[in-house]
Amino acid sequence: MHAPPLARRLNGLQSSAIRDLLTITARADIISLAGGLPDPDLIPRDRIRAAADAALVDPSSVQYTETSGWAGLRDVLAVRESKRLGRAIAASEIVVTHGSQQALSLLAQVLLDPGALVIVEDPAYTGALQVFRTAEAQIEAVPLDDDGMSVDALSALLESGVRPTVVHTVSNFHNPGSVSLSTQRRVRLAELADRYGFWVIEDDPYGEIWFHNAPPLPVAAHSDRVIRLSSASKILAPALRTGWLQAPEHVCRAVELIKQGVDLCGSALTQRIAATLLADDDWLESHLGDVRSAYRERSETLSRAVQKEFGDAVASTDVDGGMFCWLDFRDGTDTETLLAAALDEGVAFVPGSAFAVGNDYKNAMRLCFTTSEGSVLEEAVARLACAHGARLRS
Template sequence: MSYHFATRTAGLRSSAIRDLLKVTEMSDMLSLAGGLPTPDSFPLADLRREADRLLSEYGPRVVQYSATDGVVELRQWIADQYTSEFARPVAVEGEIIVTHGSQQALDLLAKVLIDPGDVVVSESPAYLGAVQALELFQPRFEVIPGDEHGMQVELLAERLAAGLRPRMVYVVPNFHNPSGATMSLARRRHLADLADQHDLLIVEDDPYGAIRFAGEPLPPIASFTDRVVYLSTFSKIVAPGFRVGWMIGPPEVMSWVARAKQAADLHTSSFAQFLLANVVQQPGWLDAQKARIVPMYRDRCVALADALEAALGDRISFHRPDGGMFLWTRFTDIPDTTALLQHALREGVAFVPGNAFTIDQVPDSKARFSYSTLSPAQLGAAVQRLARAVDAAS
């Protein structure tokens, strides 16, 4: 049987990571491929208690249809958080939309902003899920390389001066996926200035900002200009299965996004929103949760980085991230990490080759290692397997 598919599906790639996860789930593989939060970070007891209380005390309201923008209790909490982070008042009405994870925010923004052929600026390497969400709307990607201080905003400035007019500039400023990089304060300010000068819309995707285990927090780009749609999520700090995230942006943009969300799913799960709002609103809860989980990621990051240095020495290079879940590496004597992956899978360890995070997907010497789900001891064992694969591949 043959079916007809819309032209927009032509470039739609499958996520290399999801494909790889299928392999890793089938065996005793040690996987450095996925980026799932560690299950020990999920506050199950608090969630169970609050779920019970909500159902018995609030009753039907928590499972009824609710507003497209999100339930007011949660939007109020978001407004309070970001009024201090953005150093300006964030309104409960008009500026905030609760989404089905940040991933839905990317999809909705692409739907309302991008016509085929419109220019979207993205870092390289880039978060694969954003590329997938955006490419369905057939943009032309203008790729700006990143380094250990984030997107090289100076290069964007040059291209803007030469006439580039993007519909959106997509950045992940904190503990980037996959590069682990944090955008410097100077580049944040510079990008905000460029947005003001050239009427750009910046999409600041910040799922990992709360998982900082080194260095000082930096202000979001949204604190320097209004021309930002800021995205974040409960996925990394509470649990991803609720699929609750949020976006904060200019009311003109948000009103179109709200219509697109109505068409997509009416609203995000009422129960998940009430539950999360009631858990995170408890005085001191979020600080205690961060204090409990951030050291888990710090210890794992150190374990992986130390093991890689000990086992591979100058055959691998990387910058240690200040937070998040990913270590981005370059192999000095392996030009194609897709070939290395085949050896690694035979040794029982998985990772994601660097080209999976590029628009053109040309094989390269880079690789993303996630330290989020394995224990420090397992990370050490995974690196031993990787070292054998490197010997076999080079």
């Protein structure tokens, strides 16, 4: 007899093109701008070591902890979220998750029945698409422009009778689109959530990584229909696996209930480390200053190199923060085809198609500038130009 079959939901589910690409591009001779990782040299390992040593004095640092997250960390997060939102957030309105990706997947279990409608941005964060597809949700997209999600397009959908359960947005320094949602649109999106009774999932892992000005108040400041996700992965360390969601209490309790079955609880140890670092305001501000200035410099170098090599053949978003630059080839270059030539030249990127929902984004690509020094970024773009030139000549 053959092996028993696997569940239906695996049909058509695809491995993340990006994670697969990361495997291919781990080769030492390839400069990868395909990743989405923070620079390991900017991760404060000495502080993590000191915090771990201090935490390990206490036996409860190695024991099971609360399903909703260690209370000490939730207290720290409540203070930070209160400042960010400009209103008092209680620790009971926060659930600590295993990275903000787990917050997304728990929320999908809590909010979505199969067939429920989810509206995402186009292009979209692929990790969100994976979650919503696994939840067997119906997915529609509204376009992204320089001011973030087109709330006009969303409004038109709502007026035509479309009734989403969830609207997902990466409000600050979009992945992959790099843009941020304007203040006016934040207010309008919150109003629409109130009027039509849907949940907004405001996914915000990059908000602290601003280059010139801190982002405006989150969408969550304007409505209690907004569930805000954030993470220590990009500002402290992915290996802490510490994300969190801020939501009305009844949503937090439902998430906690699902999380009991999903993994019982997070790590008491890494949550203590995160709490220590996030509570040290002076150190954190200085650390974030270092991260912001390093990434700003790299993003500027990358943009200059792209402008120099491609000129008007490419439109790129202004990068004001985050980790990514989004390029759109105006000369009709198919970036999936270009990828093969680029790998031959020793440079990797993610083709726009990986993020596509409604449009195909076949002329677009995402470049990550965080893990390469300026000279490496310049070399990467030069290689990309070679690959592009070779494609044009062939």
